Amino acid sequence: MTDKVFNKTISKQFEFDEEVASVFDDMLDRSVPFYKEMQRLSIVFANNFLENGSRVYDLGCSTATTLIELSKNCNKDLKLIGIDNSKAMLERANNKSKAFGVDIKFICNDIFDVDLKDAKVIFSNYTLQFIRPLQREKLVKKIYDGLTEGGVFIFSEKLVSQNSILNKQLIDEYYSFKKAQGYSEFEISQKREALENVLIPYTEDENNKMIKDAGFSHCEMIFKWVNFATFIAIK
């Protein structure tokens, strides 16, 4: 289904509710630059660390696209766990994983309230940005604790620049991308307002500091387009 959520005047902040979930795959495809390539790279790098029996979590798994793609592109026997606190998203995730014949355990809960343990890989693409600062730092420590020694955390985030001139240029280029994907200026501005104080991006340096402070030994950026980036951090 085509995303038309912001084609009308908005009355509330952005939420991962039934309306957003019903068009979410199209929304991500047209709102996250190179979404499929970022996901392919996340899976390629995860695969380098996975073995038979490895446990993999996806925090903020939405409609389970990443775990389903991982399963299709990995010939190892994995324990896949998808966590999301949106019931509407997990309904889609359940239906999609059944249709693709992929066995995933879904947990409908706040990431903070779920025990993470013995993970070889933890994914969290475009989800940390929705967690309040300070809480976000605590969550990354929890992720670190949930990984086995040598395990990896693969995450993607929208970034902000410390330089206000460049930051405006990055955002302008992103909005040009959205226009090219068929979103109108009205839809773009309605969504921008709805995301205000809901999606809080960090700079690249802030992300690296958060990862280092949590105890990770190394962090590498594996993909970047303007203000969107994917990182891999090793425990």
Ligand SMILES: C[S@@+](CC[C@H](N)C(=O)[O-])C[C@H]1O[C@@H](n2cnc3c(N)ncnc32)[C@H](O)[C@@H]1O
């Ligand atoms: C931008 S989407 C993630 C997209 C997904 N990772 C992908 O690549 O297709 C963010 C997701 O995080 C979930 N989420 C946000 N905060 C959460 C929290 N505190 N606990 C659990 N899920 C959360 C939302 O419901 C939403 O489905």
Ligand SMILES: O=C(O)C(=O)C[C@]1(C(=O)O)C=C[C@@H](O)C=C1
């Ligand atoms: O549309 C935007 O402005 C975005 O920032 C894209 C973005 C994201 O980066 O997570 C925001 C909300 C939706 O979850 C999908 C994508």
